[in-house]
Amino acid sequence: MARVLIVGAFLAVIFWVYSIVDVAVQPAGRHRGVSKGVWVLIVVLLPVIGGILWFWIGRRRRGERESDYLTAPDDDPAALRRMSTAEQDARIRQLEEELARLDDESDGADPRS
Incomplete structure (x- = not known):
């Protein structure tokens, strides 16, 4: 043993x-x-x-x-190199609209809940 x-x-x-x-x-x-x-x-x-x-x-x-x-797909340098400038601009606009919509939804929320 x-x-x-x-x-x-x-x-x-x-x-x-x-x-x-x-x-x-x-x-x-x-x-x-x-x-x-x-x-x-x-x-x-x-x-x-x-x-x-x-x-x-x-x-x-x-x-x-x-x-x-x-790395998220939007942060991946290789993926960004494959995208054209127009595609990048469209993606940025889409993300900005999404963020604005989320900000609008959270403005009416009760902060105590």
Whole structure:
């Protein structure tokens, strides 16, 4: 039984060190959720659980782009480059009308409710 615990602890330490190194060497754009420094803290302070969270949630895969998760279509530079100026102007007008309509709806609302 003691051998199993020693081997398990040894494997946990190896996984922990590998997780810390993996977080540290990843470029800043390959992190999901929080910043690189916070991920290092999570992995260091929560040895096995932090490493599992890093590989499951925090690490962005090679084919994934940051814009897949964080950028709205109107903020995506590639999408804006594909749109013509007339399409961009029409989209801006549509969004301004939508915002004005929402402002008009909220003006009549009771602020206490």
